[in-house]
Amino acid sequence: MQARLIDRRDLDFLLYDVLDCEALTSRERFREHSRDTFDAVIDAAHTLAVEQFAPHAKAVDEHEPRFVDGRVEIIPEVKAALDAFRDSGFLAAGFDASLGGMQLPITITQACFGLFTAANVGTAGYPFLTIANAHLIAACGTDAQRATWLPHLLSGRFFGTMCLSEPHAGSGLADIRTRAEPQPDGSYRLFGQKMWISAGDHELAENIVHLVLAKIPGGPPGTRGISLFLVPKWRLTPDGAIGERNDVALVGLNHKMGYRGTTNCVLGFGERDGAWGELVGAPHQGLAVMFHMMNEARIGVGLGATMLGYSGYLHALAYARDRAQGRPIGDRDPTRPPVKIVEHPDVRRMLLAQKAYVEGALALCLFAARLVDDLGTADTDKARNDARLLLEVLTPIVKAWPSQWCLAANDLAIQVHGGYGYTREYPVERLYRDNRLNPIHEGTNGIQALDLLGRKVGMEDGAAMQKLAMLIDLTAREARASDSAELRAHGQALTDHLANVMEVVRNLLCATDRGHAEIALANAHVFLELAGHVVVGWLWLKQALICVKQVGTEPGPQRDFHMGKLQACAWFFRWEMPKCTHWHRLLDTLDTTCLDMQDAWF
C-alpha cells in the first residue's frame, strides 16, 4: 500500500488559513505568483516525490553507498531521481529569476522539499545541501564567486556540502585544526581532515563544492579565528570547464544507523600539496558566514524530522484502519469478528499523539519558513526586523522540537504496527532509524539549548523573546475571549505557561548577571523543552481558533478535518502542556542535581 506523504488538507490549511501565504503574492518578488502557481508547484513536487523518490527509499537503505576503489558507488535510482529533481527546476525554485529560478517564497519551497524528505530522506539529502550551499554563496560570496559557482549549483551540474566538524571536534568548533595557508595569488591551500560530511563524495554530479571551515595561521584562537572557504572537488579551468582534481580525498565512509542513502564521509584536505580554496566572506568571520547556511539548515532539519514523523504517522494510520485485532472492552464476544485496531482507545491515543506532534511541528517549521520570507520581503523595516528577531529565537526550537517529538511519533508508529513495525518490511522502522539523526546533526539539541538560553533569549536586551511572547499572548487573549469554553481554558493555560517562561527568563538572566551562568545554563535543556512546548501549544491554539470558526455542522470530510484539528489541540493541551509545570519548577528552583553530580560518583 502506498501511504500518503502528507495530509494535503493540513498543508493547505497551514499555508493558506494559518500563514496566509496568498498575501505573499502582493509583494514585488512574488508578483508573478498566485495560489494556483503555488499549488501547481506543490502538486508537481508531490508527483515527483511519489514517482521518483519513494520507490527506492527501501533499496537505498538496504544497499547503502559503498566505497569501491576510491570512488563511491550508489544505486542508480538515486541519480535518476536527482536528475528528475533538477530537470523539474526544484534546485532553483526559491532563487531569483535572473539565476534561472522560480522566485518562489521559501514557505512554498520548504513545503515542497518536505515532500521529498517524506518520500526518501537519503536521496533528498543531496539537493538539500546543494540548495543551502547555493544560498550561502548567493548571500555571502563575491560577484565572481556567484558568477562562477551559482549557475552550476542551481543547474545541478555541481552539488554542495558544508564541512564543519573534524574527527576530534564536532560541538566544539573552537578546536578545529584544518588550516588554510594564504597563497600569493589570493587563494588558499587547505590542510586537514573533515568528519561527518554529508554528500561529501559521490559521482552524482560533475563536481562538488565544499564550504569548509578552517583557520588561517596567525589568527585569533578559538572560534574567532575561523574562516570559511570554498573548496571544489575539481578545480575549474579559466573558461569554467572541469579542470584538474583538487587535493580533496575521500578517506572513508561512515556507516550510519539510518539516513543511509546520503553518503557521510571523512574527507582529507591537502594530503598532497594542499587543497585549493577561495575565502568566502571576511577572514576570521567564517562561523558567522556559515551560520547563514546553518540557520537555514536547522530549519531544514526541523522540517525533515517533521516529515519523517509525518510519514510514519500516515503509515500507522493506514495500518490501524486496515488491521483487525481484538474486540471492544464492552463487547468481547469471540464469535464476532475482531475490529480494526483504530477502534481501540490505546491505538487512538498513539495516533492522536502522532498527529499532535507532527502537525504541530509542521506548523512550527512552516511558520519559521514564512518568517524567512518576511525577513527578505516584508514591506517595512520593522516587519523585517521583527521577522529577524523571531527567527533568531525560534531557530533552536525549530531544529530541536521536531527532532525530539517527531522521533517520538516514529516510535509510536512502530508500536501501532506491533511486531510488523519492528521488521524491515514496513517503512516505519526505517523512518525511526532515519529520524534518530536529527537530534544530533546541525548542532546537537544540547547545543541548541545553549544557543537558545545562552544567546537568543538575552539578545538585544531580550527583544527577540519579548517579540515572541507578544505573539503568543495575542493568541492566548483571543482564545480567552472565544465562545468555546475549551479554547478559553487552553487560552488561560497558555497565558499561565507563558508567564512562567518569562519569569524563568528573568530569573535566569539575573543569575547570569550575578555570575551564576553555569547554574543558569545547567538546565538549558529543560528550558528548551519548556519553550518548545509553549511555542507548539501556541501554534496548536492558533490553528484551533481558525478551526472553531470554520467548523460547520454539516457532516462530511471538511467537518471531520476541523474536528480532528480541535481534538488534537485538546490532546496537546490536556496531555502535553501540563509537562510545562514540571519543567518550570525545575527551572524556577535552579535545580542543581546534574551540576552537583560528580564524575567519580557514576
Added chain:
Amino acid sequence: MQARLIDRRDLDFLLYDVLDCEALTSRERFREHSRDTFDAVIDAAHTLAVEQFAPHAKAVDEHEPRFVDGRVEIIPEVKAALDAFRDSGFLAAGFDASLGGMQLPITITQACFGLFTAANVGTAGYPFLTIANAHLIAACGTDAQRATWLPHLLSGRFFGTMCLSEPHAGSGLADIRTRAEPQPDGSYRLFGQKMWISAGDHELAENIVHLVLAKIPGGPPGTRGISLFLVPKWRLTPDGAIGERNDVALVGLNHKMGYRGTTNCVLGFGERDGAWGELVGAPHQGLAVMFHMMNEARIGVGLGATMLGYSGYLHALAYARDRAQGRPIGDRDPTRPPVKIVEHPDVRRMLLAQKAYVEGALALCLFAARLVDDLGTADTDKARNDARLLLEVLTPIVKAWPSQWCLAANDLAIQVHGGYGYTREYPVERLYRDNRLNPIHEGTNGIQALDLLGRKVGMEDGAAMQKLAMLIDLTAREARASDSAELRAHGQALTDHLANVMEVVRNLLCATDRGHAEIALANAHVFLELAGHVVVGWLWLKQALICVKQVGTEPGPQRDFHMGKLQACAWFFRWEMPKCTHWHRLLDTLDTTCLDMQDAWF
C-alpha cells in the same frame, strides 16, 4: 575499548544489601549454596559473557541468520558460544540437582543471564527460550513429558520455543486458527501457521521443542478454547533417539530492526499430514499453562531491556570520560585544552538519567526474581502467597517499565556519543535497535497496561495492589523518619503519589463496577506509567535508605558509590516523580480525549 557489562558494585549491592540473597541459603533448596558460590557463578557468567558472547555481538548483527535452501545459516560464533554456555551448566543452573541442575536461586540465575544479554542479546535469545520452555515442562508437563524432554533441554541437545502469535493474530490470541486434531493414540495433529517465533528454526541444537497454542475443534470460542501442545521439530524414536522429521516447516525469516542474532520465523505446522504434538496441561487450559512461561518471559524481557540499557549507559560513561570537547561555561579560554565531556552539566544530565533508569530497572527486575524465589521456597504459606500476589501485580510493570525507560536510556547513550553514536562503529546504536523490540514482544506494553488495570489491580478484591501499597508505604514511612532532610522529602512525595495511585484505583474500579469499563480502561497506559514510576521511585528510595546508612565520610570508591546512588535517587525524585502528578490528573478526571477521537477525524 571493552566496556563493562554491569557495575558489579551495583549488582552486589542489590543482591546482598537490598535483597538479602544471602538469607536464601538458609532455605532447604539452597543449603548447598553460600554467597561464595553465588559470586563464583556470577564471575563465571561474566567471564563467559565477555569471552564468548560479546566478541561476536556486532558480527551477528551485521550478518544476520539467512534462509538458504530451506535451512537457517548462522555465523559459527553463535554455536560456539552456546556450546560453551551449555558446557558451563548455565542452562540447568536454576533447576533441581536431580535434573543435573545447580539448584541456584532464580535471583542469581537471572543476574547471570542478564550478563549474557548485556553482552549479546541475539545469541542469548536461544538459551533464554530454552530455559523458559524447560521451566514450563517441569511445572506443567506429565511425568512422561518431563522424563522425555527435560534432560535434552537442560543438556542443550534440544532448544525450545514458544509459539503463540499467528500472522493475523498477535495481541488478539482469541482469534488464533491453528487447530489440533485429536488422534486415536491420544496425540494430536496440528495445522496452522505461527508468526514471530524467536529461535523457531536453526541448526544450533539437535532438535527444537515448540510449545504451541492451538484449538481443539469443538472447544469453546475465543481464549477459552485454546490448548497447549508440545511439538518437536524432529520426532523421537521409542528409545529417545532423533527419529523422523515432524511436519513443521520454516516458511520464512522475519528481518528485524535489531535483535538480529535470534532467528525470528514464520513456521508452518501441518503443511503435509499434520504436525505431531502432545497436549501439555488440560484441554482448553492452554493460555493459563502458557502463562507459566509468559510470566517468566516477561520478567526476562524486563531484565533484557534493563541490561541493554545498562550496557549502553556504561558505554556512554566510558565515552564521556574519554572524549574531550568544549570548555566549561565559566572558563572558555580557547588556548586551554578542551575538557572531557563528562564535565558538561548537560552530559551529566544524560548520564544521570541513564543511571537512574537502568539501576532502577535492575532493582525492579531482581526484586521480581527474588519474589519468584519466595514463591517457590519461602518458609510460610503466607510468605509464598504474598510473593504470588506481588508477582501478579508487578509482572506487567517489570515487563513494561524497563522496556520503555531503558530504551530511553539507549537513546541518551547515543546522544552522549554525538555523531559517533549514530554510526555502526559504536555499539550504542545496535543496543538502541535491539531494545526497541522489548516494548512489543511478550505482550505489547499496551497489553501489559490492560493486564495491570483490567486484571491485576482488582484481583482477589484488590489484595495484590494492597500488598504492594503496604510495602511501598513501609519504605515511605522509614524515609519520612530519616535523619536526612532529602530522604524525608522523598518519603513524603512517595506517600503522596502512592495515595494518588490508590485513589485512582478505587475510582477506576468503581467506574468499572458502574459499567464504565471502557472509560476506566481507556487510560490504562497512563495508569501503567504512573504505577511504574511509583514502584521504581519506591525501589530507589529503598536503595537510598541503605546508602545513607552505609555512606561514610572517608573519601574513596565506596563513598563515591553511595553518593552516586543517593544522587541518582535525588534525580529520580526531582526530575521523574513529578510526572506522576500529571498522570494522576489525567486518571483522576477520567480523561476521554483519546476515547472521543473518531476514526474519520484523523
